[in-house]
Amino acid sequence: MTDAVRAVRLRKTYGVASSAVVALDDVSFSLRRGSVAALLGPSGSGKSTLIKALGFVSPAEKGQVFFDDRLVVDDGVAQTDLSRLRRQHLGFVFQKANLTSFLNARENVELACELGGKEQGRRRARDLLSYLEVINREDSYPEMLSGGEQQRVAIARALANEPTLILADEPTAALDSVRSRSVMELFRKVAHDRGAAVLVVTHDHRALDVFDVLYEMEDGRLRPYQGQGA
Amino acid sequence: MNLAIRDVRRRLARFVGTAFGLGLLLSVVVAMQGIYAGMVDDATILTRAMHADLWVVQRDTHGPFADGSRLDPSIEARAASVPGVKRARPYTYQVIQREYRGDTMRIALVGLGWPDDAGGSLPIVRGRGLGQAHGEMIADASLGLAIGESLVLAGEPYRVVGLTKNALTSGGDSVAFVSVGDAELVAFDQPAEATQLERSRTVDRLRRTDLGRTQPSLEDLLADPKWRAPALASPPLAAVLVDADAHRVAGVRETMRSWGDVTVYSQDEEETLLLGGVVQRARMQIGLFTVILTLTAAVIVMMVIYNLTLEKTHDLAVLKLLGAPRSRLLGLVLQQSWLLGVIGYAVAYTIGELFYPMFPRRVLITSTISLVAPIATFAMVTLASLLGLSHVLRIDPARALEG
């Protein structure tokens, strides 16, 4: 299978001069379609920064990002319509749920279906909510949902457009361990069944067996995971 | 999925409150502009209602509205004889204040040159013009008199035979039209006691003169009411209105310029005298305030819409990260602002329809106001939305999400 996403020598710095923080330090990375990868590492190591760079939220100032072998960001400059790429081929789950506040759970997912050009958005949205076991709250607005419920709606939304690449930043932080594991298994299923590439930032070492590949970050550098205490 | 409608639905109470507030603000601004327009229009409506080509007034005065004008009645015949003059009409003007049914009633009494001028040129909306030389009146509807009702002035009843709409003076007083003869009766009305006192004073003065002492019979002459009743002595007119053949107006004017006792104004010049003189300060005051109020309201409306857009920063950032095209974000913001504008305008319109007619003076919503107000509202809310949105889109969405 081809690489869904490939990043070459990404570099990202926050701040200037003496207070500058190198959040990504020469990070190269690739992820094939149909595989699910975990990204581990201590707080502040640059995991979210990498996710945002791969998802074109805040591009790295140096380095290239290829999507389906097509150069889409070169040294921080977009080479294509990133909005379209996002709505059609990307699924995001952010560290915070970030649902649209004036849409109820179902409408949040429906909107992502619509943006991704999927037919029968309402039915699809209900199916996804059922799948994530939040269909009973479909008419509730985000502020009425618990953190875990919000996160599950956000995952449903990320799946709505049948994305090629799913980027999830600690999607299970607000879930209990049983649910957390089932979400990870869901990502694995989506990757294997639909040929999506999934990158999940997680701190939960108990569910690592679900993943095909494990990475870890430290001080802005990426390397294969070497196991706890290594 | 229409995002604007869903957002409104979610925050309905606040949206309705904001729309209502905007409507109130808009109605105040429109009222103020209408008050200004009404005032300017009122100032000249009376001169326009007379449909005269030329106003002949006392020499070197700015009469009859801007200052006093006393004209010898013979000028009417003299003016009529000038070649090119189709018609010359006498005109008198005075403001009286009377109690009527417990209310203070201020009336600007205009004397018309009946039978030449029965009030045909006036904006009569009900009834008819004057049908006889004495005892009839055309009143403005704003006086609250009904057709057939009688008003007693100077001891004589005047029956209302016609009603006009918006016949007002520059001071906002309602106008009533009677024949010149009747107007003079009212103007020179003296109670019996006053006449008595005046007469005895005159007799006293006479007795102190040589003439009085040598000819005592003069005293009897003074007591004769014929000598004392001014109405019989052809009192002065305020103006003579001249209608001339269209192409000979300039010539008529030229002829009258050589007369030593009159000054002639065209209709336009009469209006300028009123706008530039009589109501000028009030007009500038209200005009200035109208400008200030309009600017203030514009700033408030724009700030409200701008802030409304900024409040959506988080939601807009999320939508942007989902890959929503720019048109969807624009749609969300603009449709909502337009809806606010439309509801606000509808509220203002309703308030206007209900309450402006109750204002003590006329609120004139000119076609310019009713055209420009919605366009300006539309332009302002659009501009404010676009400014707000461009501000929001400049914020790094990643930062917006963290906040």
Ligand SMILES: Nc1ncnc2c1ncn2[C@@H]1O[C@H](COP(=O)(O)OP(=O)(O)OP(=O)(O)O)[C@@H](O)[C@H]1O
């Ligand atoms: N917007 C920002 N401005 C300045 N510095 C930032 C910004 N975002 C992140 N950083 C810094 O960059 C480094 C990497 O941050 P990042 O959020 O990627 O860490 P992380 O691995 O996701 O941590 P966590 O596990 O706590 O979420 C940190 O030192 C952080 O302080």
Ligand SMILES: [Mg+2]
């Ligand atoms: Mg993070």
